Amino acid sequence: xxxxxxxxxxxxxxxxxxxxxxxxxxxxxxxxxxxxxxxxxxxxxxxxxxxxxxxxxxxxxxxxxxxxxxxxxxxxxxxxxxxxxxxxxxxxxxxxxxxxxxxxxxxxxxxxxxxxxxxxxxxxxxxxxxxxxxxxxxxxxxxxxxxxxxxxxxxxxxxxxxxxxxxxxxxxxxxxxxxxxxxxxxxxxxxxxxxxxxxxxxxxxxxxxxxxxxxxxxxxxxxxxxxxxxxxxxxxxxxxxxxxxxxxxxxxxxxxxxxxxxxxxxxxxxxxxxxxxxxxxxxxxxxxxxxxxxxxxxxxxxxxxxxxxxxxxxxxxxxxxxxxxxxxxxxxxxxxxxxxxxxxxxxxxxxxxxxxxxxxxxxxxxxxxxxxxxxxxxxxxx
Amino acid sequence: xxxxxxxxxxxxxxxxxxxxxxxxxxxxxxxxxxxxxxxxxxxxxxxxxxxxxxxxxxxxxxxxxxxxxxxxxxxxxxxxxxxxxxx
Numbered sequence: 001x002x003x004x005x006x007x008x009x010x011x012x013x014x015x016x017x018x019x020x021x022x023x024x025x026x027x028x029x030x031x032x033x034x035x036x037x038x039x040x041x042x043x044x045x046x047x048x049x050x051x052x053x054x055x056x057x058x059x060x061x062x063x064x065x066x067x068x069x070x071x072x073x074x075x076x077x078x079x080x081x082x083x084x085x086x087x088x089x090x091x092x093x094x095x096x097x098x099x100x101x102x103x104x105x106x107x108x109x110x111x112x113x114x115x116x117x118x119x120x121x122x123x124x125x126x127x128x129x130x131x132x133x134x135x136x137x138x139x140x141x142x143x144x145x146x147x148x149x150x151x152x153x154x155x156x157x158x159x160x161x162x163x164x165x166x167x168x169x170x171x172x173x174x175x176x177x178x179x180x181x182x183x184x185x186x187x188x189x190x191x192x193x194x195x196x197x198x199x200x201x202x203x204x205x206x207x208x209x210x211x212x213x214x215x216x217x218x219x220x221x222x223x224x225x226x227x228x229x230x231x232x233x234x235x236x237x238x239x240x241x242x243x244x245x246x247x248x249x250x251x252x253x254x255x256x257x258x259x260x261x262x263x264x265x266x267x268x269x270x271x272x273x274x275x276x277x278x279x280x281x282x283x284x285x286x287x288x289x290x291x292x293x294x295x296x297x298x299x300x301x302x303x304x305x306x307x308x309x310x311x312x313x314x315x316x317x318x319x320x321x322x323x324x325x326x327x328x329x330x331x332x333x334x335x336x337x338x339x340x341x342x343x344x345x346x347x348x349x350x351x352x353x354x355x356x357x358x359x360x361x362x363x364x365x366x367x368x369x370x371x372x373x374x375x376x377x378x379x380x381x382x
Numbered sequence: 383x384x385x386x387x388x389x390x391x392x393x394x395x396x397x398x399x400x401x402x403x404x405x406x407x408x409x410x411x412x413x414x415x416x417x418x419x420x421x422x423x424x425x426x427x428x429x430x431x432x433x434x435x436x437x438x439x440x441x442x443x444x445x446x447x448x449x450x451x452x453x454x455x456x457x458x459x460x461x462x463x464x465x466x467x468x469x
Binding site: 030031063095097101120124154155157162205213215240247249256347 | 426431434
């Protein structure tokens with residue numbers, strides 16, 4: 001896939017340069033946008049301290065609009081992690097507006113599963129430098145998928161609704177054959193399907209007030225997740241998310257109040273997995289494979305302040321938690337509280353100073369999790 | 383869990399139905415591009431100013447946001463017509 005995307009990008013660059021030499025306005029439009037971040041962090045992990053400059057990421061986005069109805073978007077992500085440059089294709093899809101109410105998308109797209117991944121994760125939008133528990137690596141929520149989607153929005157007697165319905169390759173179950181400690185975990189990033197069954201998912205959003213301040217959403221994703229040639233072929237997963245958003249300029253407080261929340265559940269059919277003991281003996285075990293996670297975030301920006309400095313300050317607090325199945329090798333119960341002060345340099349660029357406390361049990365080490373992390377991040381959109 | 387799901391879906395639909403009314407429809411339809419711009423964009427990120435982009439770029443962004451942010455066709459047209467007229 002990467003091999004196809006890189007030449008495509010090069011081609012777009014060239015065609016854009018050629019197009020610019022022509023003085024007539026062109027119908028096709030091309031735009032490079034994107035975002036990046038750079039930062040510093042100091043970590044105190046159960047008393048062990050370390051600090052480093054890190055979090056260097058850069059994510060160019062290319063938008064190519066062919067006509068008023070047809071557009072292509074792609075985002076690549078470059079991250080410098082543990083001394084290595086990692087690249088990923090976040091999304092690459094074509095979208096076509098069928099009519100006022102329906103747009104069809106095909107390719108790899110961010111999934112409208114709740115709102116965090118699709119709408120809020122880019123570093124210049126996310127008000128904290130980390131993602132809440134339950135999202136991203138080791139998370140229980142999907143972020144993108146390869147498939148097709150129908151989406152749109154409409155107003156019914158004064159209330160706004162929006163919807164998305166998609167079918168993608170869907171998550172796959174880690175049956176523990178290669179990684180026994182991950183038996184029962186779902187993996188979400190799949191270019192190829194492991195079975196014939198496509199996942200079906202969607203979201204419906206509803207904005208009950210005329211000023212669009214509030215939105216509630218309900219999302220689901222259903223899929224068979226087991227490998228078609230294995231004992232796990234009939235294992236299905238059922239994921240559900242509820243999201244909430246409230247953003248409003250409150251005159252009496254002198255600024256913008258922003259509340260975001262999302263609750264995710266993931267239930268996978270029971271299955272038997274194999275545990276290999278140190279002496280080589282194998283033992284079958286099972287557990288109730290259900291996980292959930294939650295986050296709520298509150299922020300305030302005194303946009304009506306007379307001081308230019310205060311106007312650009314934003315205060316944010318977020319609580320999140322993640323609970324993975326009891327009895328699984330990856331059982332964990334973790335909660336996290338994060339606070340931040342942001343200074344906005346422009347509408348798409350901020351310096352974020354965060355302090356985050358994570359507490360709980362489980363995770364990869366299986367023991368206690370107790371860490372405090374202080375970060376300074378510069379996030380920018382281009 | 384099943385009952386919780388059913389109850390929340392029914393709750394959602396009935397809440398949605400009750401909240402729809404012809405008076406509200408008039409308020410929503412009467413909103414201008416500026417008004418919608420000041421209410422809509424901040425739901426997800428800071429609100430860009432008209433001068434941040436030129437007309438051609440606003441048109442590309444219009445389609446991108448209409449699809450990504452799931453805006454209605456009529457409202458996004460009003461908002462982006464305003465942004466193009468005021469930059």
